[in-house]
Amino acid sequence: MRHLPWRAGVGSLLALALLCGRPAAVLAQLACGAIVPAGAKVTLTGDIGPCAASAGNPAITLSGGAKLDMGGHKVVCDDGDRPVGIQMEGKGAKLSRGGAQHCSVGLVVAGEGKHKVEDFVATDSSADGVVVASDKNKLRFVAATHNGDDGIDVDGTANKIEDSQAVDNFEDGIVADGGGNKLTRVAGVGNGDGGIDLNGSGNKVKGCTGTGNAEDGVNIDGDDNKVERCLFSHNGTGDDDDAGVEVEGDDNLVGKSILLDNDVRGLLVQPGAGANVRKQNLALGHGEDDLEDGNAGCGSNQWTKNRFGTSAAGGVDDPACIE
Amino acid sequence: MPTTRIPLLLTAAAAFGVVLASAAPVRAQAFACGDTIGPGAKVALTADVATCTSATDAALTIVGPSKVDMAGFRVLCDPNDPPLAGILVDGKGVKLSGGGTVDCGGDDGVTFGAGIVLIGDGSHKLDDLVVESSALDGFRIESDKNKLRRAAANDNADDGVEINSSGNKLDQVAAIANQDDGFRIDGDGNKLGSVVASGNGSDGFVVESGGAGNKIKAALFADNGDDGVALVGPGNEIAKSVAVANGDLPEDAGIDLQGDGNRVKQTRSLDNHFSGVRADAGASGNTVQKNVALLNEVDLVDRSPGGTCDGNTWKKNVFGTSDADGNAGAPCIQ
Numbered sequence: 001m002r003h004l005p006w007r008a009g010v011g012s013l014l015a016l017a018l019l020c021g022r023p024a025a026v027l028a029q030l031a032c033g034a035i036v037p038a039g040a041k042v043t044l045t046g047d048i049g050p051c052a053a054s055a056g057n058p059a060i061t062l063s064g065g066a067k068l069d070m071g072g073h074k075v076v077c078d079d080g081d082r083p084v085g086i087q088m089e090g091k092g093a094k095l096s097r098g099g100a101q102h103c104s105v106g107l108v109v110a111g112e113g114k115h116k117v118e119d120f121v122a123t124d125s126s127a128d129g130v131v132v133a134s135d136k137n138k139l140r141f142v143a144a145t146h147n148g149d150d151g152i153d154v155d156g157t158a159n160k161i162e163d164s165q166a167v168d169n170f171e172d173g174i175v176a177d178g179g180g181n182k183l184t185r186v187a188g189v190g191n192g193d194g195g196i197d198l199n200g201s202g203n204k205v206k207g208c209t210g211t212g213n214a215e216d217g218v219n220i221d222g223d224d225n226k227v228e229r230c231l232f233s234h235n236g237t238g239d240d241d242d243a244g245v246e247v248e249g250d251d252n253l254v255g256k257s258i259l260l261d262n263d264v265r266g267l268l269v270q271p272g273a274g275a276n277v278r279k280q281n282l283a284l285g286h287g288e289d290d291l292e293d294g295n296a297g298c299g300s301n302q303w304t305k306n307r308f309g310t311s312a313a314g315g316v317d318d319p320a321c322i323e
Numbered sequence: 324m325p326t327t328r329i330p331l332l333l334t335a336a337a338a339f340g341v342v343l344a345s346a347a348p349v350r351a352q353a354f355a356c357g358d359t360i361g362p363g364a365k366v367a368l369t370a371d372v373a374t375c376t377s378a379t380d381a382a383l384t385i386v387g388p389s390k391v392d393m394a395g396f397r398v399l400c401d402p403n404d405p406p407l408a409g410i411l412v413d414g415k416g417v418k419l420s421g422g423g424t425v426d427c428g429g430d431d432g433v434t435f436g437a438g439i440v441l442i443g444d445g446s447h448k449l450d451d452l453v454v455e456s457s458a459l460d461g462f463r464i465e466s467d468k469n470k471l472r473r474a475a476a477n478d479n480a481d482d483g484v485e486i487n488s489s490g491n492k493l494d495q496v497a498a499i500a501n502q503d504d505g506f507r508i509d510g511d512g513n514k515l516g517s518v519v520a521s522g523n524g525s526d527g528f529v530v531e532s533g534g535a536g537n538k539i540k541a542a543l544f545a546d547n548g549d550d551g552v553a554l555v556g557p558g559n560e561i562a563k564s565v566a567v568a569n570g571d572l573p574e575d576a577g578i579d580l581q582g583d584g585n586r587v588k589q590t591r592s593l594d595n596h597f598s599g600v601r602a603d604a605g606a607s608g609n610t611v612q613k614n615v616a617l618l619n620e621v622d623l624v625d626r627s628p629g630g631t632c633d634g635n636t637w638k639k640n641v642f643g644t645s646d647a648d649g650n651a652g653a654p655c656i657q
Binding site: 047071072073074097098099101119120121123141143145146163165167168187189190209211212231233234258260261282284285290307308309310 | 394395396397421422423425451452453455473474475477478495497499500519521522543545546565567568591593594615616617618622641642643644
């Protein structure tokens with residue numbers, strides 16, 4: 001690894017990238033507004049900032065194919081003039097081992113996608129912590145905490161988010177507005193709205209945790225989503241629609257999950273939502289019903305092999321359609 | 324924080340000598356406050372047990388071997404006058420599932436109770452239970468070799484789960500929004516996997532000075548008021564876990580090592596109020612290896628005097644900042 005003891009700017013990095021067909025990683029200190037060019041491999045030697053938007057927005061841009069190892073350091077933004085912390089552009093950039101603090105958005109995964117992010121923390125942003133705006137990205141070990149809007153907002157499709165947490169964000173923990181994303185072992189804890197929101201369709205969530213969120217543990221507004229092997233406990237603050245799992249869309253599956261002591265319900269399917277399957281869940285200790293279907297006779301929804309205390313469908317207690 | 328054991332609370336069978344249900348097959352039955360089930364019972368509840376007061380030490384006592392399916396019903400206590408235990412599990416080999424307690428678990432000034440208390444000879448197996456709003460702890464485990472699976476202890480006035488015994492296994496247990504600690508262990512050789520401690524008023528997870536050789540794996544400690552994890556006792560291990568956004572005081576840590584010979588490995592400690600992982604002054608022989616600590620005020624801290632991490636091993640960690648007794652970036656923290 002080569003060491004650049006000086007404050008490397010875009011020019012020197014680009015020169016390095018051009019000098020080497022396959023550039024070695026360089027130790028460097030990037031300036032606010034720097035662009036890491038395509039093909040460059042950089043390891044940070046210190047924190048960056050505070051960066052103002054007037055000095056360049058985003059504070060750091062990662063071009064396609066670039067690799068930035070933050071070496072445990074972070075981008076710190078100027079509270080009074082916040083840029084995006086780090087933005088990934090193009091295709092196939094890699095970002096690891098760092099974070100962003102006090103930015104407008106901590107990290108934007110944009111461009112053509114297929115980027116990789118590993119071990120990154122976005123905290124104290126004025127808006128979202130992490131926005132995944134492109135497709136087919138892989139994010140692993142990402143945390144979003146204390147951000148002013150959502151923790152992790154997935155707008156793109158076919159992304160993989162693994163082993164990641166959204167904690168104490170002002171609005172939702174993790175939001176999947178896009179479709180076909182896979183969220184594995186993710187957690188939404190103590191967020192001001194819901195823990196996980198599935199507004200898009202065809203998303204798969206497995207092994208998740210939603211605890212202590214002010215609204216739902218998971219809200220499924222889209223269609224054809226799957227939520228399996230999750231734990232939802234102590235979500236909701238008494239609003240009649242709050243639940244461990246609230247389903248408003250169609251053709252969704254919720255299975256093999258544990259719903260304990262959510263306020264107000266365990267698993268709630270709203271009126272008009274149809275063809276949803278609820279099977280092999282455990283739901284106990286809820287202020288209202290453990291399992292509730294807003295449709296008379298459960299409509300076209302299927303409830304099988306669940307374990308629960310109380311249930312209702314269309315206002316009728318203990319309906320035969322909920323098993 | 325109450326620490327008095329429960330030598331107590333009734334050894335149920337002796338206290339009451341009542342068998343309300345006996346051997347198989349499973350019998351569906353309603354129970355009243357103060358009833359004892361077993362030994363040798365197989366029953367399923369048909370209604371809540373309510374509303375129970377301190378007129379009896381336990382709202383419901385189960386003596387093993389017995390099998391009790393609560394069938395979604397709960398023991399409901401008077402919050403102004405709760406019994407010492409909502410459910411007292413005694414004898415050996417009780418299987419209890421599918422219910423919980425609300426507003427139980429008070430104290431009489433001598434004995435401190437809980438929503439569900441495990442005593443006797445242990446080897447009890449508890450599944451699918453919720454204990455909420457107890458006047459003291461949620462679960463209190465005083466006997467050995469019990470299994471607790473798929474359970475939650477929420478909104479209790481003291482700890483969520485307190486373990487004062489050994490060889491217990493907990494899996495998929497959540498302790499949320501309890502006023503004191505989420506999990507508190509003062510016993511040896513317990514194993515906890517996939518547990519969650521969030522939003523508790525004090526520590527998410529603490530092993531007290533009397534706790535040794537406990538293993539915690541794949542756990543999440545988030546948004547707790549003090550430390551995510553505090554290891555006061557020796558020889559405990561945390562692996563493949565996450566401590567994130569814990570603490571609101573200057574000294575709060577994701578993981579705080581106060582005892583000796585503890586191990587923290589392959590764990591992430593992120594955005595905690597002060598330190599990610601910290602070994603306190605006097606803590607020695609700890610190993611902190613292959614962890615990731617990011618965006619804490621100081622990621623890795625060793626308070627051993629002299630700045631040489633005396634006896635503690637820090638290696639192969641990913642971090643941004645470190646401090647050994649006031650020496651930032653000291654080489655003993657790797």
